[in-house]
Amino acid sequence: MDFLLIQALSGLASAASLFLVASGLSIIFGVTRIVNFAHGAFYMLGAYAAFTLTDRFAGPLGFWGGLLVASLAVAAVGALMEVVLLRRIYQAPELFQLLATFGVTLMVQDLVVLIWGPDDLMGPRAPGFTGAFSLFGRLVPTYDILLILLGPVVLGLLWLLFHRTRWGVLVRAATQDREMVSSLGVNQKWLFTSVFALGVFLAALGGALQIPRTTVTHYMDLSIIVEVFVVVVIGGLGSVTGAFVAAVLVSELNAFGILVLPKISMITVFLVMAVVLVVRPWGLFGKPDAAPRASAGISVRPWKPMSALERGGVALVVLLAALLPFVSGSYALSVGSEILVFVLFAASLHFMMTVGGLASFGHAAYFGLGAYGAAFAVTYFGVPMEAALVLGPVLGLVGAVLFGWFCVRLSGVYFAMLTLAFAQITWSIAFQWVEVTGGDNGILGIWPSAWASTPQGFYWLALGVVVVGVAVLRMLVFSPFGFGLRAARDSGLRAEAIGIDAKRTQWAAFVVAGTFAGIAGALFAFLKGSVFPETLAIPMSVDGLVMVLLGGIETVSGAVVGAVVYKALAIWLMSQTELSKLVLGGIIVLLVVAFPKGIVGFIEDWRHRRPPAPNGAGPEAMGIAKVEAAQ
């Protein structure tokens, strides 16, 4: 009994930092609707800044003052980011801000190594809280008690701030109805900035409070960001109380879960989230969005199939791509094959996000399932590549049928998070079921058949599959099914009122997207000759999102361009510099500011601003048609 109490206390202490960071994220999302991917980066910066300050100024004042000053300094950095970067892109399509904050995250990861060096840093312990006191004959660290108390205190302070100050009332009003607040004549800009700064402050404080417990590392952002997202979603977006309850719930379930299943902590949070979202789709303390915003692309320009000229342009590009093996070396070809694989992956996600209005944060699941499916087919059934390329995606399809059924019941960020949960669960199965999947060592020896084993052969294979795949997806967009899907996205109410089963239509789109991602994954397995859990992991899903957003979410074909640009850049930078994350992040941030509708979205805007050329487009317009049509 006493042991269980101690375990519960340990769980509560772990919940404290999680709560601080999560409440910041929740507040930011509630008001600005920004999914702040950089929140983990601010948590990490808080820890680094606190390390530097507490290292320099010893003593209790130096320590606690250092923590506070560090958090304030990072909050100022956050406010600066909001003013300089995010303000420019509030009008951009939903989720586009995610891309900007993702770029910032990449940059920070390299910057902290440049500033603080690569080694793990161990800060001082908290003066006055280095010991432990005895409870039922067991020792409980006093710092844990401090953290346990801090959670409710911060919760209470936030409550006071939101209920007893004019600023707080405005923030709550804005959380419920942004338009209303702007009509009240409140300076919305500064309200957003101050909310963002507060959220970042909480993240940085959460990070700073970690230094007496652990080392400060350049990868600590990754270890918390996803978990924090999950906590926010379990609690209900925008709800600080929800974040608190969810943080406690997750930490306690983890503390007790490991007693029964020592390997469970890898997926505890995701299991909890999946269960909560299936039972309570808006999180524990969340409220259904009164008027859910259309998740994607309400373009003013309705989509049109390509004109004859554009088709010619596409054919020309495909032909040129097919001629590549005659002029380039085998390295360029394998890079080309990899880019092609990601073109199909991004196109499948794009189909779901743009046409279906379903922004998935876990699309890698189906890519990875396709890859594992192909690997299983080769390893366990000994089938040749040709058959494995067909069988592999079936696994992606099955996964999409299963997970999609649950996911399409939700919408918006909740949908995104449930897809993430399923992807993480799939990942952890691949990671832990060592006997079948090889765990993190993966499955090796998945090499193509002889005819496709040369870089040229494989490139042509990939080109063929991808061109057909993208063509089929595009055909679906303009088919009756695509129309029904867009109808369900534009107005669920109207769609149902004209006989469309919106959920089933979206489910079907989910399955289509999952299957095509699976095809890309199967190709990827043969390209790399191996399959690893990383094909199912969050960075893969994020890569897909970045490609879609970069290309332009309101376009029919943006993902293709986004994938080519992003993947080519990423591969090239990886090979050229060890600061690839810094450069890539910087480029993403610049692209976001320069092309708030994505690259193709920008080109289309520009094209339509010009008066239509009399009788056939000019040469420039043709060039654009090619880029746009490169799918």
Next chain:
Amino acid sequence: MKRMLGLAFAAVLMASAAARAEGEIKVGEINSYSALPGFTDPYRKGMELALKEINDAGGIKGKKLVIISKDDGGKPGEALTAANELVSRDGVVMIAGGFLSNVGLALSDFAKQKKVVYLASEPLTDAIVWSKGNDYTFRLRTSNYMQAAMLAEEAAKLPAKRWATIAPNYEFGQSFVAVFKDLLKKRRPDVEFVAEQWPPLNKIDAGPVLQAIDAAKPEAILNATFAGDLVKLVREGNTRGVFKDRAVVSYLTGEPEYLDPLKGETPEGWIVTGYPWYSINTPEHKAFLDAYQQLNKDYPRLGSIVGYSTVKSIAAVLNATDDHSTEGLVKAMKNLKVSTPFGEIVYRGADHQSTLGAFVGKTALKDGKGVMVDVVFKKGADYLPSEEEAAKMRPAN
């Protein structure tokens, strides 16, 4: 697509511009530079030192040794892209490197498929030379099995019978714990393992994990966590008194990479493997240490030894034969002798594992810093199965 074409053309141009300079031998090297700078920084410094020494002494039979390094970002998929670039564009004669076991295995499979020699420098997994071994892959570092055997030998001397294990939840941790259990039970059939905890890498929730271990009342603990997880574990464990009156056997903890961050909180008396660079008195190591510190104004980490010995091994095999084709290199690599700061090693012909040894000792506090004391150097060859046995563990090709 246009961009891709442009990229491809650029690649062609670069490839022809870099047309094989006659006076050079190029070797490719891949590591997790951006993802694990804590290891790769000293590793790179070690490589640079060895490279300088080799080229200052005339290179490889008069040709300059050039090492082209690529980053894998900690991902096997990226490592394969990099390997492909090195082999098909840069035209390297062999590849080397790797830190993570899954990256190493991916590169090893790549080597098998593309028939190119791969020298795995750091990956610890036993699979790379045994269950998934192949003709083209060799491994430098003292493996999981070898270090587990060294630690099991020490653990067997302890009176403890009830053991608990804490290891990161991935193949590295799982296979290490499995081997250790197996080897300890062989020496001591009376021990039992009463608890196990598998925190995810970099995400240990140290308080609950340690309470769970403590509740099983073990007499000794085996730890295989490292880096940030280790620090959390040590801090929580010290405060909660979990390590008090208990023997702890801890894998890799004596490596400066992981010991130094613990500073004044280093627990005393843990049995660890590691690299006590401050107390190794062999002439080979002294020479290395002096040269290293002259070049770098910093002390070496274990990564430095790995980087240095990797390049020395590459130079040795390139010097051993004039036939720099893959077949020639594989042949020369088998039973190749290389001198390293840890003494002479041999790449065994049967399983391609080097006989690099390791230091085992106890942790202690000295001037507010963690050090290894009572250090014993254990020769790698003594802790490996015989070549016949090892050969049986490899797949038949």
Next chain:
Amino acid sequence: MTSLLEVKGLVKSYSGVHAVRGVSFSLEAGEILALIGPNGAGKSTCFNMLNGQIRPNAGSIKLDGQEIVGLPPRTVWRRGVGRTFQITATFSSMTVRENVQVTLLSYHRRLWSGLGYAGAAYREEADALLSLVGMEQQADRPCGELAYGDLKRLELAVALANQPRLLLMDEPTAGMAPKERVELMRLTAEIARKKDIGVLFTEHDMDVVFEHADAVMVLNRGELIARGSPQEVRRDPHVQAIYLGEGLLYDAKHREEAVQ
């Protein structure tokens, strides 16, 4: 002979508060019936129950003698009930014509096809429907840039696409200029009589109501308090009391109201 629509004892309450209490009425084919009442009287709740969007707590709704309570909106639609919304619901990423085309595709059960260009399907039918409501000139315009009155007309075209027997129109003329209103309702009445469609509509504009409705029902606090010809209802002192009590008059004044 059964009526086209037979509603009996319809009840809906939200956490104890009765929004609609025991509404019963019937509607014949070709009849144009107006449902009026002050704001919050339960008109929209009634509408949403009729097309299956809200499930009543009790009561029965029979279409041609067949019970439709419990069916989802899409099935009610398949049984021949078209509707327009108080706040227009259209597909804003499509052109005007595509809005009608997707409805026609659904009506012909072709939406699950992945083949062919949907923009080429049922073009003539779509254009015919659009010209019926006077939107043929705007067929290629993006729906997202239409004026509100035009959206209302588009909704009517969409609602007619499945050859409905019953048309539910929730404030069909809100947001239109007075001339347009008369025009739209005249058109609706004409179509209804020609095709024998029963029309139930709510409306704030009493000119529209009294000019076009065959009969008028008055809903107050969830209860039907009057039903009869426009003249009868207009003279009903009970009805007058409710409307005067709300400070509203029958004529021009609440036209502005309706615009909102």
